[in-house]
Amino acid sequence: MHEMSLAEGVLQLIEDAARDQGFNSVRTVWLEIGQMSSVEPEAMRFCFDAVTRDSIAEGAILEIIDTPGTGWCMACALTVPMQARYDPCPRCGSYQVQATGGTEMRVKELEVD
Amino acid sequence: MCTTCGCGSGETRVEGEAHDHDHAHAFKPLLGQGQLHYGLAHRQAPGMSQGRMVRIEQDILAKNNSYAAANRRCFADRGIFALNLVSSPGSGKTTLLVRTILALKGGLPLAVIEGDQQTSQDAERIRTTGAQAVQINTGRGCHLDAHMVGHAMEKLELPDAGVLMIENVGNLVCPAAFDLGEAHKVAILSVTEGEDKPIKYPDMFAAASLMLLNKCDLLPYLDFDVDQAIAYARCINPRLEVIRTSATSGEGMDDWLAWIMRGAATARGQGATGRG
Numbered sequence: 001m002h003e004m005s006l007a008e009g010v011l012q013l014i015e016d017a018a019r020d021q022g023f024n025s026v027r028t029v030w031l032e033i034g035q036m037s038s039v040e041p042e043a044m045r046f047c048f049d050a051v052t053r054d055s056i057a058e059g060a061i062l063e064i065i066d067t068p069g070t071g072w073c074m075a076c077a078l079t080v081p082m083q084a085r086y087d088p089c090p091r092c093g094s095y096q097v098q099a100t101g102g103t104e105m106r107v108k109e110l111e112v113d
Numbered sequence: 114m115c116t117t118c119g120c121g122s123g124e125t126r127v128e129g130e131a132h133d134h135d136h137a138h139a140f141k142p143l144l145g146q147g148q149l150h151y152g153l154a155h156r157q158a159p160g161m162s163q164g165r166m167v168r169i170e171q172d173i174l175a176k177n178n179s180y181a182a183a184n185r186r187c188f189a190d191r192g193i194f195a196l197n198l199v200s201s202p203g204s205g206k207t208t209l210l211v212r213t214i215l216a217l218k219g220g221l222p223l224a225v226i227e228g229d230q231q232t233s234q235d236a237e238r239i240r241t242t243g244a245q246a247v248q249i250n251t252g253r254g255c256h257l258d259a260h261m262v263g264h265a266m267e268k269l270e271l272p273d274a275g276v277l278m279i280e281n282v283g284n285l286v287c288p289a290a291f292d293l294g295e296a297h298k299v300a301i302l303s304v305t306e307g308e309d310k311p312i313k314y315p316d317m318f319a320a321a322s323l324m325l326l327n328k329c330d331l332l333p334y335l336d337f338d339v340d341q342a343i344a345y346a347r348c349i350n351p352r353l354e355v356i357r358t359s360a361t362s363g364e365g366m367d368d369w370l371a372w373i374m375r376g377a378a379t380a381r382g383q384g385a386t387g388r389g
């Protein structure tokens with residue numbers, strides 16, 4: 001979805017950090033994108049390149065760390081792996097599963113000059 | 114108006130005024146002369162020293178979320194009940210709003226923020242009722258964000274303890290992720306869209322507190338399975354409230370109006386406590 005606006009969000013965070021920490025260019029950007037975050041990594045790469053053109057992050061390498069989906073099944077009282085946000089529990093089939101991991105979309109770290 | 118931020122974004126237009134901001138380019142001069150720009154391959158270049166590492170650890174939507182939090186504080190302080198109406202294009206958001214405003218007339222002060230990619234037709238439709246409306250055109254943007262809504266609020270003279278209706282861009286996907294500071298998202302699903310939409314576009318129905326199942330006057334002509342649609346929606350969001358409506362026949366309007374009145378009363382109470 002809307003990777004364009006998300007890529008703009010990434011650039012805003014980079015620009016804020018540049019203002020606070022005084023750097024002039026960005027070599028690498030590490031993003032953490034959960035498997036259940038509904039962000040398509042390939043679309044994100046494409047949009048990031050488009051959005052960062054003529055910016056402080058132009059040409060920066062985008063490293064995407066993908067974190068696996070996990071959920072808490074109330075019926076099993078266990079943490080279970082999840083493929084998609086609204087999937088049933090893979091052990092018992094219950095829909096009472098609360099996503100606990102893999103929903104993040106976060107800017108983790110930058111390598112800058 | 115509760116916040117001043119002094120910037121805008123991209124192609125967004127609030128009532129036709131461009132709202133430029135240049136922060137995307139603010140650092141460009143620093144990149145100028147004498148600064149080597151290596152482009153994509155630079156990190157692999159042998160012998161290159163490592164750059165400085167800067168920890169960020171922030172959600173990509175952090176910026177939007179902070180604008181949304183500011184809007185929410187503003188609404189709370191002023192006892193304003195704000196709703197974010199989300200749906201696919203043409204589900205009947207504007208028609209429902211017009212009917213709602215006419216029914217509420219005199220009761221509650223109400224204003225509307227209209228979001229569409231282009232045209233101010235929907236804001237004009239709202240103004241024919243006598244209510245205030247501000248049109249936001251998002252250009253290529255497929256959803257409203259909290260920053261746009263904060264600026265649109267500056268153009269409205271909504272009295273304290275009023276109701277703010279925000280009609281989002283018709284899109285079942287993106288508006289789900291962008292908090293505007295509203296009290297609730299209201300998803301409108303029209304019966305001509307098919308009962309499977311809640312499971313095909315789950316984020317929207319997961320984010321909503323209320324679903325209006327609209328165009329129910331057309332049910333006799335369709336195969337639409339109302340119970341299945343509601344079951345699908347509650348599978349995604351067990352707490353979802355549902356009201357069957359028709360913006361043309363008026364079915365369900367009383368329940369919808371009562372729902373708004375209850376929310377407005379709660380918001381007013383909180384605002385009074387905050388101001389008190």
Ligand SMILES: Nc1nc2c(ncn2[C@@H]2O[C@H](COP(=O)(O)OP(=O)(O)OP(=O)(O)O)[C@@H](O)[C@H]2O)c(=O)[nH]1
Pocket residue numbers: 200201202203204205206207208209229235282283327328329330331358359360361362
């Ligand atoms: N039969 C019937 N038609 C409706 C109803 N509500 C809206 N419509 C019709 O549906 C069409 C779209 O309605 P709008 O109110 O413009 O829908 P919208 O959701 O605001 O559309 P966008 O802003 O373009 O996303 C219009 O032709 C309306 O007359 C309803 O309850 N029943």
Ligand SMILES: [Mg+2]
Pocket residue numbers: 206207208235280
């Ligand atoms: Mg409309």
Ligand SMILES: [Zn+2]
Pocket residue numbers: 001002003255256286287
């Ligand atoms: Zn989008």
Ligand SMILES: [Zn+2]
Pocket residue numbers: 073074075076077089090091092093094
């Ligand atoms: Zn289970």
